[in-house]
Amino acid sequence: EAQVTQNPRYLITVTGKKLTVTCSQNMNHEYMSWYRQDPGLGLRQIYYSMNVEVTDKGDVPEGYKVSRKEKRNFPLILESPSPNQTSLYFCASSRSREPQYEQYFGPGTRLTVT
């Protein structure tokens, strides 16, 4: 089954404790992206990747890191999480860097930072 998977689905952590949210797709997609969803703000892009070893900042990159060492994986790293990073996070992928293709979303990771 074609899908985007994220782990963990739920995470509660404390301020300053480094964490990684994994994202993997099995569709050989070129483009991958991370979003955060907050009430009243919709989805905002954190980082995106056009291909292996190519990443770029989205609208809200502060406090986040990403890497794309393999085509299928695109982990999101929070080196020192803070309470304002409490949010619902989505990973997504698309077959191409061209904008006319739809994105496929993972199920989401709900992160709480206390």
Next chain:
Amino acid sequence: AQSVAQPEDQVNVAEGNPLTVKCTYSVSGNPYLFWYVQYPNRGLQFLLKYITGDNLVKGSYGFEAEFNKSQTSFHLKKPSALVSDSALYFCAVPFSGAGSYQLTFGKGTKLSVIP
């Protein structure tokens, strides 16, 4: 400035009635336009898109959307609403940069279909 907007935070409609969820955009050039749906506790799912050609686009679950260039709108419609259509709907527009793009979403419209 390029932007996408959903002017209604919530839309309520009776089951069986037609529904419309509004989206307007501001894009230089010819836009690509998308609708996604988010059911409770789920990720977003693609519904439909406008790339070029016919202004009326048909998508999943009986939804359609009309591209109106003069009004810079891309409203989502369905002739007869179902209770199961209750969800959060997002309009999205990719804004192209150097060699890639960023998908920008509206703030979402919560659709409630009342039995």
